[in-house]
Amino acid sequence: xxxxxxxxxxxxxxxxxxxxxxxxxxxxxxxxxxxxxxxxxxxxxxxxxxxxxxxxxxxxxxxxxxxxxxxxxxxxxxxxxxxxxxxxxxxxxxxxxxxxxxxxxxxxxxxxxxxxxxxxxxxxxxxxxxxxxxxxxxxxxxxxxxxxxxxxxxxxxxxxxxxxxxxxxxxxxxxxxxxxxxxxxxxxxxxxxxxxxxxxxxxxxxxxxxxxxxxxxxxxxxxxxxxxxxxxxxxxxxxxxxxxxxxxxxxxxxxxxxxxxxxxx
Amino acid sequence: xxxxxxxxxxxxxxxxxxxxxxxxxxxxxxxxxxxxxxxxxxxxxxxxxxxxxxxxxxxxxxxxxxxxxxxxxxxxxxxxxxxxxxxxxxxxxxxxxxxxxxxxxxxxxxxxxxxxxxxxxxxxxxxxxxxxxxxxxxxxxxxxxxxxxxxxxxxxxxxxxxxxxxxxxxxxxxxxxxxxxxxxxxxxxxxxxxxxxxxxxxxxxxxxxxxxxxxxxxxxxxxxxxxxxxxxxxxxxxxxxxxxxxxxxxxxxxxxxxxxxxxxxxxxxxxxxxxxxxxxxxxxxxxxxxxxxxxxxxxxxxxxxxxxxxxxxxxxxxxxxxxxxxxxxxxxxxxxxxxxxxxxxxxxxxxxxxxxxxxxxxxxxxxxxxxxxxxxxxxxxxxxxxxxxxxxxxxxxxxxxxxxxxxxxxxxxxxxxxxxxxxxxxx
Numbered sequence: 277x278x279x280x281x282x283x284x285x286x287x288x289x290x291x292x293x294x295x296x297x298x299x300x301x302x303x304x305x306x307x308x309x310x311x312x313x314x315x316x317x318x319x320x321x322x323x324x325x326x327x328x329x330x331x332x333x334x335x336x337x338x339x340x341x342x343x344x345x346x347x348x349x350x351x352x353x354x355x356x357x358x359x360x361x362x363x364x365x366x367x368x369x370x371x372x373x374x375x376x377x378x379x380x381x382x383x384x385x386x387x388x389x390x391x392x393x394x395x396x397x398x399x400x401x402x403x404x405x406x407x408x409x410x411x412x413x414x415x416x417x418x419x420x421x422x423x424x425x426x427x428x429x430x431x432x433x434x435x436x437x438x439x440x441x442x443x444x445x446x447x448x449x450x451x452x453x454x455x456x457x458x459x460x461x462x463x464x465x466x467x468x469x470x471x472x473x474x475x476x477x478x479x480x481x482x483x484x485x486x487x488x489x490x491x492x493x494x495x496x497x498x499x500x501x502x503x504x505x506x507x508x509x510x511x512x513x514x515x516x517x518x519x520x521x522x523x524x525x526x527x528x529x530x531x532x533x534x535x536x537x538x539x540x541x
Numbered sequence: 542x543x544x545x546x547x548x549x550x551x552x553x554x555x556x557x558x559x560x561x562x563x564x565x566x567x568x569x570x571x572x573x574x575x576x577x578x579x580x581x582x583x584x585x586x587x588x589x590x591x592x593x594x595x596x597x598x599x600x601x602x603x604x605x606x607x608x609x610x611x612x613x614x615x616x617x618x619x620x621x622x623x624x625x626x627x628x629x630x631x632x633x634x635x636x637x638x639x640x641x642x643x644x645x646x647x648x649x650x651x652x653x654x655x656x657x658x659x660x661x662x663x664x665x666x667x668x669x670x671x672x673x674x675x676x677x678x679x680x681x682x683x684x685x686x687x688x689x690x691x692x693x694x695x696x697x698x699x700x701x702x703x704x705x706x707x708x709x710x711x712x713x714x715x716x717x718x719x720x721x722x723x724x725x726x727x728x729x730x731x732x733x734x735x736x737x738x739x740x741x742x743x744x745x746x747x748x749x750x751x752x753x754x755x756x757x758x759x760x761x762x763x764x765x766x767x768x769x770x771x772x773x774x775x776x777x778x779x780x781x782x783x784x785x786x787x788x789x790x791x792x793x794x795x796x797x798x799x800x801x802x803x804x805x806x807x808x809x810x811x812x813x814x815x816x817x818x819x820x821x822x823x824x825x826x827x828x829x830x831x832x833x834x835x836x837x838x839x840x841x842x843x844x845x846x847x848x849x850x851x852x853x854x855x856x857x858x859x860x861x862x863x864x865x866x867x868x869x870x871x872x873x874x875x876x877x878x879x880x881x882x883x884x885x886x887x888x889x890x891x892x893x894x895x896x897x898x899x900x901x902x903x904x905x906x907x908x909x910x911x912x913x914x915x916x917x918x919x920x921x922x923x924x925x926x927x928x929x930x931x932x933x934x935x936x937x938x939x940x941x942x943x944x945x946x947x948x949x950x951x952x953x954x955x956x957x958x959x960x961x962x963x964x965x966x967x968x
Contacts, residue, residue: 347903355903376933376967379570386703389735389762396683399660402740402760404768406822452764528648530700534740535707535733538659539643539651 320468322429325443326461328468332491333421333500335522338364342374342521343418350512361418366425368532371418372540382537385420388452393537400534405455417455417486417505417517423447426454434465437472441465456483469498475508482508494522568611570618574686575604576963580956585947587849587856589955594859594877597955598626607638607687614642617655620687639691651698656691659709661731661744662816663758663770666895666912667834667887669814670756670772672746673709673729678886679895679912680921680941685965703735725749738762744774752776769819779805779812779838784851784883787844792851795858795865795873801882812837818895825900832895833915839891840883842916849948852880889950890916904929919945919952935965 320328335341340362347355358374373381380395391400420426427447435444447459460474473486490502499522507513530536578601582592589595602625609618617640625631641655658675662668666679675689696709709731713724726749733742740760747753756774763769782801786792805812818832840848857863858873865873883889892915899908910923925939939961945952 349903377929377935379967386735389738389740391740394683396685396687397660398658398689399662401665402663402762402768402770404762404764404766404820404822406765406824529702530649530651533700533703533705534735535698535705536651536700539653 319431322431322443322445323424325431325445325463325468326427326429326447327424329461329463329470330422330424332467332469332498334363335494335497335499336524338525338527340521340523340525340527341519343371344518344520345418346516346518348514348516351514359418362527362531363421364527364529364532366422369418369420370527370532370540382540383418384532384534384537386532386534388454391534391537393540398538400537420455423459423461426451427459429461432460435462437462440471442471467498470500484508495524568616570609571606571966571968572687573604573606573966574963575602576686576961577602579960581958583943583953583955583957586953586955587853587948588877588880588953590856590859590877592955594874595881595955596628598628601626603686605686605688609639614644616641616643620690636690638687638689641691646697649700651700653694653696653698656693657696658689658691659694659696661742661758662772663740663742663760664772664816664818664832664834665820665830665897666832667816667893668772669774669816669834669836670742670744670758672744672754672756672774673711673727676886679888679893680910680923682910685963705731705733707731707733746774751780752778766822766824767819768821770816771818772816773813774815775811775813777811778808779803779810781805781838782882783840783844784848784880786851787840787847790847792847793854794851795855795869795876796879797872799879800876801879814838828897828899830895830897830899834888834893834895836888836891836893839885840889841891845890845916845950846948848880848883849953852877852953853948855880888914890914892916914945914950917945917949919943919949921951933967937961937963937965939963 340360343359343361345357345359346353357378360372360374362370362372367387369385371383371385373379373383382393384391384393384400388405390403390405392403393400426449428450429445429447432444432446435442442462442464445461445463447461449457456475457478458476460476461470462472463469464471469491470488472488475483475486477483485506485508487504487506488500489504490500491498492501500519502516502518505515505517507515531540580597580599580601582597582599583589584591589597604623606621607618608621610616618638620636620638622634622636623631624634637656639656639658641653641657644652644654646652660668660671660674662671662674666682668674673692673694675692677684677689692711693713694709694711696707698705698707707730709729711727711729715722715724727747729744729746731742731744733740735741738761742758744756744758745753746756754774754776756772758770758772760768760770780803783804785796785800785802786794788804814834814836816832816834818830820828820830822828854863855873855877858865858870859877894911894913894915896911896913897908900906906927906929908923908925908927910921912921912923914920920943922942922944923939925937927935927937929935941959941961943951943954943957947953
């Protein structure tokens with residue numbers, strides 16, 4: 277009789293314990309589900325991240341910025357140059373060369389097409405994207421800074437880079453004229469500023485790494501003020517690009533006409 | 542003095558044409574090139590027997606300076622040149638290379654008046670559609686010594702999005718002894734647009750008392766590394782002047798007056814100049830440009846041989862291997878001098894190849910140019926190395942070799958090699 281009573285109590289206890297465990301499991305699962313739903317609400321899409329990150333690299337719809345490039349080989353300064361970069365909309369960029377030896381030289385980018393104007397040849401010459409501006413910096417590093425227009429983004433994972441929690445995006449060229457074919461792009465979660473980019477050739481070979489080093493508050497927005505390009509193919513070659521003098525201005529459309537280049541001074 | 546008057550006339554025209562000068566800082570630029578040249582004389586060419594017909598220096602030095610100024614709508618550049626060599630006294634020269642006012646009539650229309658360099662072609666070494674541009678040499682397409690000058694013109698350009706339409710009136714008017722002499726009227730029109738990756742221009746050109754020429758050019762980029770371009774210019778008949786010896790098999794003649802004449806002035810024959818080329822940039826940064834050029838106004842191989850046999854006949858007279866009456870020796874020498882008019886800096890015959898390889902590092906740049914006559918395979922080879930000393934200064938070495946068999950175009954030039962050592966300064 278006593279044994280029977282003990283067994284009944286044991287069954288009740290086990291049933292109760294199972295109920296408690298189930299309730300706990302349901303509670304934990306629902307909490308996790310809520311968390312997951314909440315997180316999904318907070319996480320922007322890859323395209324949104326890319327679009328937002330572009331804002332910290334491009335001041336306004338129409339603006340000018342002074343870009344300085346310094347090339348180092350094994351930490352020794354080998355070459356430096358300054359450029360006045362004027363941008364209008366997503367597809368028009370005009371680069372004025374400021375160094376004495378290339379004075380009067382301009383680079384014009386319209387969509388995917390590029391022309392270089394040199395005072396001694398006195399005419400715009402069509403060039404290919406691979407023709408470099410200076411050192412590790414390709415024309416696109418200076419002139420094509422709206423990645424959202426050139427690349428399709430996929431959010432791959434979240435990753436901590438130098439202590440900063442980042443979204444890691446994979447960017448694939450969606451236009452023929454994009455500067456690179458594939459980019460692995462890290463954007464800080466906190467403010468959606470670009471943190472790092474790894475550039476890959478079509479062959480899959482790592483081509484260069486870009487570190488977005490410094491940002492500054494200009495007028496009402498925070499804009500990129502320095503980035504470092506590390507050559508992955510040739511060790512020891514580094515390029516530092518600094519951006520100063522961001523100025524919002526309405527640049528006449530004809531300045532971006534190829535035939536107007538000879539009139540610019 | 543006449544040039545100063547010319548300058549004043551252009552300047553006053555500009556001042557009256559411009560209603561207001563917008564306050565803009567004065568922009569200045571200065572470049573200076575000093576170059577020493579060592580020539581090896583071609584002693585076998587029939588054009589210059591024993592370097593006596595047109596004596597060539599074995600050493601020369603040339604200094605050129607170019608001062609450019611820009612203020613508001615005005616811009617101009619002055620060129621100074623000093624030349625000396627082992628055969629003559631030093632010579633100095635200055636000239637107004639460009640002087641113009643460029644006025645924004647509206648946001649989309651610009652008016653340019655004055656002396657200015659306009660270039661319309663897409664080719665690197667040859668520009669058949671460059672109807673308004675100064676002549677230049679394919680072996681020195683970048684005009685390293687700033688020798689190209691602008692032309693006196695009035696141009697009106699309308700810009701819209703990626704297109705432009707330009708009308709140009711040219712007249713190389715000159716002031717001589719305080720009198721203005723108008724030159725021949727020339728008119729040119731060009732419509733340019735960018736469509737589906739093609740940069741396309743249509744060009745029309747008419748020179749008073751001559752004929753209408755029509756043409757087109759394009760450029761197109763494939764992928765990241767390859768650029769293609771082409772040009773074509775067509776006309777009916779030609780006012781080009783040929784040596785009359787090219788029409789006959791009897792080259793043993795001595796002319797007593799200038800033997801050049803137009804052969805196709807009233808002809809209905811279609812003459813065209815065409816260029817096709819491209820450039821490729823390798824992953825390591827080496828840039829290679831190749832071009833093929835055809836000029837239907839150039840001499841055929843048969844015409845060249847007739848002319849060359851004529852030159853050899855005169856050369857033999859000068860050497861005394863062919864005996865003529867003594868009073869014919871001097872006219873024969875004059876015939877040799879006149880014969881030089883056949884040479885064109887842009888090629889005398891019909892088909893040419895051009896190749897250029899270029900590579901640069903932070904401090905050095907290397908260039909090699911090859912300009913080949915595809916009819917007789919004679920070639921001009923120009924390798925050069927430039928050392929960038931600082932942002933403002935560079936040193937360069939340039940070697941030119943004229944290669945070709947006897948009687949070929951480049952094998953007949955006055956020098957066989959030339960070595961240039963130079964320094965360039967830009968401020």
